[in-house]
Amino acid sequence: DAMVIQNPRYQVTQFGKPVTLSCSQTLNHNVMYWYQQKSSQAPKLLFHYYDKDFNNEADTPDNFQSRRPNTSFCFLDIRSPGLGDAAMYLCATSRDHSNQPQHFGDGTRLSIL
Amino acid sequence: QKEVEQDPGPLSVPEGAIVSLNCTYSNSAFQYFMWYRQYSRKGPELLMYTYSSGNKEDGRFTAQVDKSSKYISLFIRDSQPSDSATYLCAMSFSGGGADGLTFGKGTHLIIQP
Numbered sequence: 001d002a003m004v005i006q007n008p009r010y011q012v013t014q015f016g017k018p019v020t021l022s023c024s025q026t027l028n029h030n031v032m033y034w035y036q037q038k039s040s041q042a043p044k045l046l047f048h049y050y051d052k053d054f055n056n057e058a059d060t061p062d063n064f065q066s067r068r069p070n071t072s073f074c075f076l077d078i079r080s081p082g083l084g085d086a087a088m089y090l091c092a093t094s095r096d097h098s099n100q101p102q103h104f105g106d107g108t109r110l111s112i113l
Numbered sequence: 114q115k116e117v118e119q120d121p122g123p124l125s126v127p128e129g130a131i132v133s134l135n136c137t138y139s140n141s142a143f144q145y146f147m148w149y150r151q152y153s154r155k156g157p158e159l160l161m162y163t164y165s166s167g168n169k170e171d172g173r174f175t176a177q178v179d180k181s182s183k184y185i186s187l188f189i190r191d192s193q194p195s196d197s198a199t200y201l202c203a204m205s206f207s208g209g210g211a212d213g214l215t216f217g218k219g220t221h222l223i224i225q226p
Contacts, residue, residue: 004156033213040121042201043157045213057213090156101147102214104156 003027004105006091012111013081021076021108023091032074033102034066035090043090049074050096078110086112116140119202119217127225132189136202136217139183143204143215146178148187151199151219160200161187192224 005024013019023032031050035043047056049068063085065077078085088109092102119136126132134148145164149157161176163169169176177186185204189196199219 006156035213040218042117042216042218043214044216048213101159101162103159104149106154106156109154 004091004093004103006089006105006108008108009106010109010111012113014113015083016080019078019081019110021078021089021110023074023076023105024072025091025093026072027093027095027103028071029093029103030071030096031094031100032068033092033094034064034074034076035092037088037090037107039087046076081110081112083112086110117202117204117215117217120220121218123221123223125223125225126192128192128194130192130224132187132192132196132222132224134187134189134200134202134220134222136185137183138185138204138215141180141183142206144207145205146176146185147203147205147214148174148176149201149203149216151201153198157201194224194226197222197224 003026007022033048034046036046037043045057046060046064047066063079067075088107090107091105094100094102116139117136148161150160151157160174163176163178166178166180173190175188185202199221201219202217203214205214
């Protein structure tokens with residue numbers, strides 16, 4: 001049974017049109033992460049939430065935002081997608097900050113027209 | 114500095130062979146080391162999670178960490194066609210928590226029937 005669920009699996013949007021990706025988890029984990037994975041590249045951390053505390057990576061573009069309305073859900077908002085934002089977006093969770101592995105969803109593949 | 118090097122392959126071996134996958138890293142502050150398996154169009158699946166130097170075995174998989182050489186390995190015994198996937202090494206300073214994970218680019222493994 002999937003424990004980290006991402007919707008949709010595939011998303012197509014137009015250049016500059018805002019898009020929201022969704023992640024939900026049934027693990028009741030405190031921490032939720034968003035990674036960007038471009039073709040044949042390593043996943044790159046964008047930001048994470050520890051409970052309601054938001055932690056942004058220094059090199060994450062301002063175009064990327066996130067919301068976590070409750071423990072189970074986390075959203076990735078891309079305000080004005082550019083062609084370079086086409087990628088797989090991976091959501092992950094971990095129980096807390098210390099010594100806990102991360103568990104990933106199957107990702108959302110985003111295409112920009 | 115965050116940098117993890119991993120040969121992208123592809124690595125093609127016959128069924129039943131022992132597979133050796135490797136990563137090197139530059140930052141000696143990494144303490145936790147992981148191997149993930151990623152099938153096409155799926156999210157990374159945690160295979161092994163280790164702390165500091167030493168070996169850890171789980172079924173056909175053995176993870177090895179040599180912190181003095183900044184080198185980690187994953188061995189797969191009796192390889193099966195279902196092991197064909199991309200294998201990502203990952204590491205963190207604090208167990209995958211506040212700093213997220215730093216990944217290698219992944220090695221594409223093909224097990225020939």
